[in-house]
Amino acid sequence: xxxxxxxxxxxxxxxxxxxxxxxxxxxxxxxxxxxxxxxxxxxxxxxxxxxxxxxxxxxxxxxxxxxxxxxxxxxxxxxxxxxxxxxxxxxxxxxxxxxxxxxxxxxxxxxxxxxxxxxxxxxxxxxxxxxxxxxxx
Amino acid sequence: xxxxxxxxxxxxxxxxxxxxxxxxxxxxxxxxxxxxxxxxxxxxxxxxxxxxxxxxxxxxxxxxxxxxxxxxxxxxxxxxxxxxxxxxxxxxxxxxxxxxxxxxxxxxxxxxxxxxxxxxxxxxxxxxxxxxxxxxx
DNA sequence: CCTATCAACTTTCATATTGCAAGTGACTTC
DNA sequence: GAAGTCACTTGCAATATGAAAGTTGATAGG
Numbered sequence: 182x183x184x185x186x187x188x189x190x191x192x193x194x195x196x197x198x199x200x201x202x203x204x205x206x207x208x209x210x211x212x213x214x215x216x217x218x219x220x221x222x223x224x225x226x227x228x229x230x231x232x233x234x235x236x237x238x239x240x241x242x243x244x245x246x247x248x249x250x251x252x253x254x255x256x257x258x259x260x261x262x263x264x265x266x267x268x269x270x271x272x273x274x275x276x277x278x279x280x281x282x283x284x285x286x287x288x289x290x291x292x293x294x295x296x297x298x299x300x301x302x303x304x305x306x307x308x309x310x311x312x313x314x315x316x317x318x
Numbered sequence: 319x320x321x322x323x324x325x326x327x328x329x330x331x332x333x334x335x336x337x338x339x340x341x342x343x344x345x346x347x348x349x350x351x352x353x354x355x356x357x358x359x360x361x362x363x364x365x366x367x368x369x370x371x372x373x374x375x376x377x378x379x380x381x382x383x384x385x386x387x388x389x390x391x392x393x394x395x396x397x398x399x400x401x402x403x404x405x406x407x408x409x410x411x412x413x414x415x416x417x418x419x420x421x422x423x424x425x426x427x428x429x430x431x432x433x434x435x436x437x438x439x440x441x442x443x444x445x446x447x448x449x450x451x452x453x454x455x
Numbered sequence: 456c457c458t459a460t461c462a463a464c465t466t467t468c469a470t471a472t473t474g475c476a477a478g479t480g481a482c483t484t485c
Numbered sequence: 486g487a488a489g490t491c492a493c494t495t496g497c498a499a500t501a502t503g504a505a506a507g508t509t510g511a512t513a514g515g
Binding site (some may be wrong): 186201 | 338418
């Protein structure tokens with residue numbers, strides 16, 4: 182499930198999972214309510230599809246997201262955050278706060294992101310968590 | 319000073335600066351009180367020296383650290399956090415909290431890291447901020 | 456039927472980044 | 486003056502990333 186870690190340092194280990202150019206951008210996009218492959222591919226940052234497919238597979242392997250079919254014939258999939266993935270929200274929030282403070286002309290942070298909590302993005306197993314989607318209203 | 323950004327998204331932009339395998343590990347090491355090249359090279363994660371030199375140059379270019387001589391003949395340098403770099407502490411703290419919760423057998427977080435504030439790691443210009451070094455006691 | 460389209464990838468190949476090892480130059484110590 | 490230390494730099498192989506085109510399974514239209 183996990184790769185070989187460089188060391189037992191928590192910071193280095195987290196980066197062994199998501200410390201590349203695209204993983205956290207993909208995660209951000211899922212937080213933003215985009216769950217299907219084409220929605221994840223069609224972002225302003227222009228990720229190429231081989232990279233997207235690879236990152237989705239890795240994030241799933243590391244337990245940050247789940248892949249589940251939402252229809253059959255043909256099978257189509259949606260990618261959702263696990264609890265483990267939703268718990269990444271504070272990391273993204275702090276990254277965004279840093280960037281807003283120190284890089285000029287960045288987008289402002291939407292309320293659902295700035296004030297959101299991890300729990301809001303992780304539908305409890307067996308419930309209709311999607312009804313509580315904080316990006317909907 | 320800054321590279322070309324993929325988009326104005328704060329998360330993506332922050333990753334354009336430090337979204338690689340080593341930048342945040344180098345920053346972590348400086349937070350831990352190691353300021354000289356050989357101290358930064360001699361870490362458990364085994365960074366190679368060309369990568370270290372390149373990351374130090376980039377972190378300096380992006381204004382996260384400063385390089386200053388602490389002696390002449392031969393000239394030797396120390397790398398210190400700027401305010402901008404010290405402000406990365408919450409990002410590292412959240413990354414570490416995530417890793418401690420979700421990856422087994424990681425190092426526990428030292429108090430100076432877990433309870434530290436950015437201000438403690440950025441010596442005010444013209445003062446002896448090093449006297450307040452939170453890792454000293 | 457035949458062509459077209461869409462979704463979700465996969466493949467190919469060129470370019471960029473990373474990693475290892477060895478080398479360099481200024482100075483210090485034996 | 487030979488050897489060692491420090492702070493890099495260079496060369497080159499291995500790995501990762503990026504752009505574009507191809508593939509597969511299905512529905513839709515003429």
